Amino acid sequence: MEGERITRRSLLTGTGKIAVMGAGIATVSGGLNLFSRAEAKGGPTEKWPWPYKKLDPAKTAEIAYNEWYRIFCGGAVVSSVFSQLREKVGEPYKSFPIDSFIFLEGGIAGWGTICGTNAGANIVTNLIIGPRTSGSEDGMMMGSEIMQWYADTSMPTFTPKDSKVKTEIPMTVANSPLCHVSVGKWMQAANKDLNSPERKDRCARLTASVAYHLVELLNDWKDGKYKTRGAMPAKSYNIQSQHNCTDCHGSNVPAPPFAAK
Amino acid sequence: MEGERITRRSLLTGTGKIAVMGAGIATVSGGLNLFSRAEAKGGPTEKWPWPYKKLDPAKTAEIAYNEWYRIFCGGAVVSSVFSQLREKVGEPYKSFPIDSFIFLEGGIAGWGTICGTNAGANIVTNLIIGPRTSGSEDGMMMGSEIMQWYADTSMPTFTPKDSKVKTEIPMTVANSPLCHVSVGKWMQAANKDLNSPERKDRCARLTASVAYHLVELLNDWKDGKYKTRGAMPAKSYNIQSQHNCTDCHGSNVPAPPFAAK
Numbered sequence: 001m002e003g004e005r006i007t008r009r010s011l012l013t014g015t016g017k018i019a020v021m022g023a024g025i026a027t028v029s030g031g032l033n034l035f036s037r038a039e040a041k042g043g044p045t046e047k048w049p050w051p052y053k054k055l056d057p058a059k060t061a062e063i064a065y066n067e068w069y070r071i072f073c074g075g076a077v078v079s080s081v082f083s084q085l086r087e088k089v090g091e092p093y094k095s096f097p098i099d100s101f102i103f104l105e106g107g108i109a110g111w112g113t114i115c116g117t118n119a120g121a122n123i124v125t126n127l128i129i130g131p132r133t134s135g136s137e138d139g140m141m142m143g144s145e146i147m148q149w150y151a152d153t154s155m156p157t158f159t160p161k162d163s164k165v166k167t168e169i170p171m172t173v174a175n176s177p178l179c180h181v182s183v184g185k186w187m188q189a190a191n192k193d194l195n196s197p198e199r200k201d202r203c204a205r206l207t208a209s210v211a212y213h214l215v216e217l218l219n220d221w222k223d224g225k226y227k228t229r230g231a232m233p234a235k236s237y238n239i240q241s242q243h244n245c246t247d248c249h250g251s252n253v254p255a256p257p258f259a260a261k
Numbered sequence: 262m263e264g265e266r267i268t269r270r271s272l273l274t275g276t277g278k279i280a281v282m283g284a285g286i287a288t289v290s291g292g293l294n295l296f297s298r299a300e301a302k303g304g305p306t307e308k309w310p311w312p313y314k315k316l317d318p319a320k321t322a323e324i325a326y327n328e329w330y331r332i333f334c335g336g337a338v339v340s341s342v343f344s345q346l347r348e349k350v351g352e353p354y355k356s357f358p359i360d361s362f363i364f365l366e367g368g369i370a371g372w373g374t375i376c377g378t379n380a381g382a383n384i385v386t387n388l389i390i391g392p393r394t395s396g397s398e399d400g401m402m403m404g405s406e407i408m409q410w411y412a413d414t415s416m417p418t419f420t421p422k423d424s425k426v427k428t429e430i431p432m433t434v435a436n437s438p439l440c441h442v443s444v445g446k447w448m449q450a451a452n453k454d455l456n457s458p459e460r461k462d463r464c465a466r467l468t469a470s471v472a473y474h475l476v477e478l479l480n481d482w483k484d485g486k487y488k489t490r491g492a493m494p495a496k497s498y499n500i501q502s503q504h505n506c507t508d509c510h511g512s513n514v515p516a517p518p519f520a521a522k
Binding site for chain 1: 304306307309332336353355356357358359360361362363364367368369370371372373374375379380383384387388391392393394395400401402404405408438439440441444445448449451452453454455456491493494495496499500501502503508509511515517518519520
């Protein structure tokens with residue numbers, strides 16, 4: 001772990017990003033439980049990976065875009081993938097309560113924490129590929145990779161065939177997986193209100209963009225070609241963290257206890 | 262909506278908190294779908310509310326504390342409630358893949374966004390009571406209430422009978438539902454490393470504290486006595502947001518477009 005820690009200089013300059021991370025992840029206390037305990041307590045939904053059939057990214061993105069107008073960002077990402085797999089595969093997707101996840105809207109019930117698209121994408125990867133206790137770290141790492149891509153990318157990347165808003169939608173880089181930061185930077189650039197049709201369509205298109213990339217990665221995984229670019233930032237910063245320290249802390253980024261050792 | 266907006270003064274002084282909010286929540290585009298669409302596409306897991314039997318808060322908290330050492334904060338909150346309901350009720354709890362939610366650890370895969378306990382609590386309330394599209398807003402509002410309580414309360418409030426760390430654990434107020442802020446303030450107060458046994462036990466006790474309060478609220482709801490103190494902050498700030506604006510913005514809190522109108 002010591003060698004993986006980033007320096008205060010890289011913290012401040014932002015150069016410490018992905019390159020220094022991505023080694024192993026922590027061993028869960030008690031070790032791998034594989035399926036024995038899960039089978040005893042749960043049902044077939046706790047056997048991983050869940051059966052997956054490759055999906056069309058563009059079709060998935062169109063579904064996600066439209067579902068945003070029904071169950072918003074997080075629910076729409078889950079629905080865009082699982083509604084198709086309910087038809088192509090059946091269980092365990094039919095037993096998963098997709099619509100409950102409308103609450104991911106607005107960064108969890110409007111609190112502006114993690115963008116619902118990131119939460120939804122993590123739910124999908126960790127349900128299909130499985131939790132890291134089930135034998136593969138790819139589910140959690142793919143979710144983490146999507147958050148990094150979300151933070152780094154000028155969004156939205158996807159334009160639906162028949163968008164509800166016909167005017168141009170500005171693109172912005174959030175530099176964060178948080179709803180508040182992502183929406184705030186976009187609203188500032190677009191000079192549009194939270195309740196404007198443009199802001200809503202921006203979030204619907206962003207939802208579609210994440211669903212598109214999520215399916216690209218899942219298809220690679222299905223083909224055995226997936227090699228994660230994800231990482232667990234807490235391992236590098238000695239605190240659970242994003243990479244944009246100065247966004248909130250300014251130039252006075254505090255060092256967590258013992259991080260400088 | 263106009264009347265609910267908080268003033269810039271209350272933003273800066275923090276006096277605009279709960280009192281000004283909590284009126285209605287936005288109507289979902291397309292209106293209530295009740296159960297018809299869900300039944301067509303999903304199974305019985307998309308009928309709400311899920312059957313609930315009252316649980317013992319202290320017993321639930323003990324389970325959550327111990328489950329933290331297996332599947333961390335978010336997974337442990339879900340498991341502490343659902344593992345008991347698998348035994349007392351059976352389905353649909355047996356079909357819910359609890360262990361997948363280990364990925365909520367460290368604010369989603371170590372990114373420090375929403376504390377996993379808050380994410381887990383929201384999952385539980387929105388699965389049991391149902392999404393706001395199913396006819397009741399209580400699921401989302403109870404999750405939101407728990408985030409507010411989490412932010413305002415000196416944590417952890419629960420001490421397990423047989424804790425792994427025997428020394429005193431400092432208590433801190435996060436003033437935020439985010440993992441990074443909550444853990445960071447505690448680490449600073451305790452002067453303990455992220456990897457210290459004390460930090461881990463603090464998070465396990467905090468997980469138990471949230472599980473305890475979650476079951477208190479669910480029991481009230483089961484008794485027909487639940488009246489939410491939750492709110493959707495986005496409605497008041499004109500951006501998805503926490504209430505601690507100055508924590509990140511300092512005294513220079515930007516106004517979202519059109520918010521001052």
